[in-house]
Amino acid sequence: MRIKTKLRLGLGLLFLLIILLVALAVRQVHVIAGDTENILVANYNSLDYSRNMMKELDKIEGEKQSFENFNRFLQLQGKNITEIGEKELTQNLIEDVKALQLKPEDGSILLQIRKDLNDIMKINMDAIQRKSIVAQNTTESAILWISITGLTCFLIALILLINLPSDIANPIKDLTESIRQIAAKNYSQRVNFETHDEFGNLARSFNTMAEKLQEYSDSNLARLMMEKKRVETLINNMQDPVIGLDDKNLILFANEEALKISGLKAENIIGKSASEVAISNDLVRSLLQHLIDGNIEKPLETMKIYADNKESYFEEQVVPIHILPTGEEEKKHIGSFIILRNVTAYKELDFAKTNFIAMVSHEFKTPIASMKMSLQLLENSSIGNLNEEQKQLVSSIKDDAKRLLRTTGELLNITQVETGKTQLKIDNCNPAEIISDAVEATKILAEQKKINLSLNIPELLPEIKADQEKTTWVVTNLISNAIRYSYENSSIFIGAEAKENDLLITVKDSGIGISPQYKNKIFDKYFRIPGSEKEGTGLGLAISKEFIEAQGGTISVESNFGFGSEFVITLKISNS
Numbered sequence: 001m002r003i004k005t006k007l008r009l010g011l012g013l014l015f016l017l018i019i020l021l022v023a024l025a026v027r028q029v030h031v032i033a034g035d036t037e038n039i040l041v042a043n044y045n046s047l048d049y050s051r052n053m054m055k056e057l058d059k060i061e062g063e064k065q066s067f068e069n070f071n072r073f074l075q076l077q078g079k080n081i082t083e084i085g086e087k088e089l090t091q092n093l094i095e096d097v098k099a100l101q102l103k104p105e106d107g108s109i110l111l112q113i114r115k116d117l118n119d120i121m122k123i124n125m126d127a128i129q130r131k132s133i134v135a136q137n138t139t140e141s142a143i144l145w146i147s148i149t150g151l152t153c154f155l156i157a158l159i160l161l162i163n164l165p166s167d168i169a170n171p172i173k174d175l176t177e178s179i180r181q182i183a184a185k186n187y188s189q190r191v192n193f194e195t196h197d198e199f200g201n202l203a204r205s206f207n208t209m210a211e212k213l214q215e216y217s218d219s220n221l222a223r224l225m226m227e228k229k230r231v232e233t234l235i236n237n238m239q240d241p242v243i244g245l246d247d248k249n250l251i252l253f254a255n256e257e258a259l260k261i262s263g264l265k266a267e268n269i270i271g272k273s274a275s276e277v278a279i280s281n282d283l284v285r286s287l288l289q290h291l292i293d294g295n296i297e298k299p300l301e302t303m304k305i306y307a308d309n310k311e312s313y314f315e316e317q318v319v320p321i322h323i324l325p326t327g328e329e330e331k332k333h334i335g336s337f338i339i340l341r342n343v344t345a346y347k348e349l350d351f352a353k354t355n356f357i358a359m360v361s362h363e364f365k366t367p368i369a370s371m372k373m374s375l376q377l378l379e380n381s382s383i384g385n386l387n388e389e390q391k392q393l394v395s396s397i398k399d400d401a402k403r404l405l406r407t408t409g410e411l412l413n414i415t416q417v418e419t420g421k422t423q424l425k426i427d428n429c430n431p432a433e434i435i436s437d438a439v440e441a442t443k444i445l446a447e448q449k450k451i452n453l454s455l456n457i458p459e460l461l462p463e464i465k466a467d468q469e470k471t472t473w474v475v476t477n478l479i480s481n482a483i484r485y486s487y488e489n490s491s492i493f494i495g496a497e498a499k500e501n502d503l504l505i506t507v508k509d510s511g512i513g514i515s516p517q518y519k520n521k522i523f524d525k526y527f528r529i530p531g532s533e534k535e536g537t538g539l540g541l542a543i544s545k546e547f548i549e550a551q552g553g554t555i556s557v558e559s560n561f562g563f564g565s566e567f568v569i570t571l572k573i574s575n576s
Contacts, residue, residue: 013156013160014153014156014157014160017149017152017153017156017157018153020149020153021146021149021150021153024145024146024149025142025146043082043083043124043125043127043128043131044124044128045076045080046077046080046081046082046083046086046120046121046124047121047124047125047128049073049074049076049077049080050077050117050120050121050124051121052069052073053070053073053074053077053117054114054117056069056070056073057070057110057113057114057117060104061110067097067100067101070097071097074093074094074097077090077093077120078090078094082127083123083124083127085123086120086123086124089116089119089120089123090120092116093113093116093117093120096109096112096113096116097113100113171202171203174191175191175202175203175206178190178191178206178210182210188210188214189210190207190210191203191206191207207327208326208327211326211327212326212327215326232253235253235255236255236256238255238257239257239342240257240339240340240341240342241254241255241257241258241260241261241262241314241338241339241340242254242255242257242258242337242338242339242340243255243258243287243288243337243338244335244336244337244338245274245288245335245336245337245338246334246335247333247334247335248273249273249274249275249288250271250272250273250274251269251270251271251272251273251274251277252270252271252335253270254266254269254270257340258340261283261305261340262281262283262284263281263283264277264281264284269284274288275288283305287316287338287340288338305340312342312344313342313343313344314340314341314342314343314344315340315341315343316338316339316340317338317339317340317341318336318337318338319336319337319338319339320333320335320336321333321334321335321336321337322334368401368404371397371401372398372401375394375397375398375401378390378394379391379394424467424470424550424551425467425468425469426465426466426467426551427465427466427467427468428463428464428465428574429463429464429465429466429467429468429471430461430463431461431463431464431496431503431505431571432457432461432496433468434466434468434471434472434475434505435455435457435475435494435496435505437472437476438472438475438476438479439453439455439479439494441472441476442476442479442480442483445480445483446479446483446492449483449486449488450488450489451483451486451488451489451490451491451492452490452491452492453479453491453492453494454491454492454493454494455494455495456493456494456495456496457494457495457496458496458497458498461496461498461503462498462503462573462574463573463574464503464571464572464573464574465551465552465571465572465573465574466551466553466571467547467551470547470551471547471548471551471569471571473544473547474543474544474547474548474555474569475505475507475569477540477541477543477544478507478544478567478569479492479494479507480540481540481541482507482508482509482511482565482567483509485509485511485512485565486509486510486511486564487510487511490509490510490511491510492507492508492509492510493506493507493508493509494506494507494508495508498573501572501573502570502571502572502573503570503571503572503573504568504569504570505568505569505571506566506567506568506569507566507567508564508565508566508567509564509565509566510563510564511564511565512561512562512564513559513560513561513562513563513564513565514529514557514559514561514565515529515561516561519557519559522541522557523541523542523544523545523555524538524542525538525539525542526538526539526542527542548569548571551571552571552572553569553570553571553572554569554570555567555568555569555570556568556570
């Protein structure tokens, strides 16, 4: 509960109790006053009138005065009748006075008048006694209730007096002591309030301040400067160019390698805005373009830069820097740095590998073609008949020659892709013809495993913009893979459909499928699923992906391990 709420409730309760006590006291005093006034007005006046009439009666008897004053007091008594029986006694008095006025010398009438007055006085005296008892009871009741209410108010006020100040003073005392400890440079001091009121918020703010003070105290400026020098020396001695920026894209540092390849001096780049430096330097503009555009994250890229007196290759990696400030819950972006890793040596090795593979593959094609021709001659009965064992050997050699020829073809294709020498002949193509050629090329392989090739090709498919030969090769490769990884006596679905501006070619099997951890790697070069006993180089899908993407299309896969895979080729529909 908030302190303000506690104070309002406590003071409000005290205010209500005071009002209640005052109201009760006023009421009881009013009741007592009413009882007292009743005695004074009703009974005391009657006694006073009776006493005065008694005096006047003595004067009438002794001094023979008139009845004028007596009658005046008698009239007042007649108007002040308040008790039961007082009216009858007053009426008797009036009649006796009238009789006395007629017979002034009759002493018995005087005695009767005195008796009437004594009776009136007695009835009022009895009423005064009775009403005094009532007033006394009322007074005692008032004292009791006022005492109970006052005691209750006192107890509640005492409880508030004991608890409320401690609820406010104790946290202030603890906080004051903690502040003294902080002032004494004991920055490990913390305030532990588990409440959710103002003191709880104050404690959390105080602890955050103490943590930051402790963090600041623990940091030694000389040590920080030494660490800064160490980091700067480390960065400057790195063989890779490194550029650091803050959260506002101001360049904080650039090591010697970065200055060397950019051709800039430190004073022309340090502390300057990335967009300002990018205006006058093409390399810096290329490196920092994503930051200028407001894109913090950037995928790994390879770029060609003239360095070390030759064309060199660098991989640009942008590393954003996020920290978690003390006392806060969300990470904050404070900058980033760019690393250029020199991968020239690896690129040169890759080029050498690609050229070697291309040369070897090209050289292999001629002898393999000669082997195939020789095998065809051996199978020709005109040059002699072969026995069964010889026929089996020829058939085995022929299969190996086909496999070698396919492998060398894939290697040549991948070298074309890697060197950027892929020759595409983009033209309007009939997708039904592409699928038909691919099915025909794999028909014998499917028959050997008793696999049914199920086609779902609409009659009026739109033409596509594609390289027919390479697209047919891709579809053939997908169907071959589907046959290779399908079970015998199963089916492979091959379909095509137009969807908006794209044409989708689908090859779906019900084979072993692809394990989820390998799904994103199957289009990588030379990748083969571990444990797979199927033959292959791991190049077919990589080449397929390169061929399709070079034509502006996409190739994707969906697979449920144990239930088969579905490959989808997407190509643009021709507008002409």
